[in-house]
Amino acid sequence: MNVDTGITSEVFTIKSETKLIDIFNEIIDKKSQSVFNYIKSLDLNPDTPIVVIGTYFTGAGIVKKLSEKYTNILLVDLYPHLREMLDVSIGGKVVNPIEFSSNLDMIYTGEVVIDTTGFGGINAEQSSRFDVNTFIIEDPVAEDNDPLLEKKNNIHTRLNAVTAKKKAIIKTKGIHSKTSGTMTLTIGVLTNVLNKCLEMEGVLYSACEMGFFEEVIFKEQNINKFISLVDKPALKVSTIDPFNCDELIQEEIDKIYCDTYEA
Secondary structure (H helix, E strand, C coil): CEEEECCCCCCEEEECCCEHHHHHHHHHHHHHHHHHHHHHHCCCCCCCCEEEECCCCHHHHHHHHHCCCCCCEEEECCCHHHHHHHCCCCCCCCCCCEEEECCHHHHHHCCEEEECCCCCCCCHHHHCCCEEEEEEEECCECCCCCHHHHHHCCHHHHHHHCEEEEEEEEEEECCCCCECCHHHHHHHHHHHHHHHHHHCCCEEEEEECCCCCHHHHHHCCCHHHHHHHHCCECEEEEECCCCCHHHHHHHHHHHCEEEEEEC
């Protein structure tokens, strides 16, 4: 436990050993492992062409996990700079080589296709052109607790438009967040921890190191800056009675679970 004195010697500042990047990676691992287990159950050849649409966190994590067993993986994303996500420590490391393309026509080259594009991603018309062995889509809605988001969610329309022998959905939930995005879930973990800290006797206040990192990734297009920003303690607490705040963070992470199931 990292403890410093605060403004006076009577008040302490505790900092989590857990960094923001650690939370991202634990959530990504839950998603990636679920998808990996599902694809492994299909008993495919290691060189089966697999296409993952959408990089960001989930897509990058899935291709890195799949590269442990499969050797013919293509990651497709409209943003060329997201190729850099394959070279950083988000979502693990690449074992077998992974190809990257910003050419959307390449999404139709796989026998297994995984669509992680969520809201505003691949549409029904594009989906209707798929004729594949397996099509897997990530549900961007988590807990079905926002009617407007549910109305916006079109994954079932997209799924119905696809021709595939097998269809499956990736569903991640557990902490009552509105969406299943890794960033949303991370903020949910930290918000829940902040509220728990405030309920504890002796705590003056607490703060997390969360910023609006999507601007760094998609507006500034600076992946290295993003990595440096998230490689910091996730939580700081001002208290007169130090405690292990990492345990609180882990309790919330452990509530998150992911299931990849037949549609």
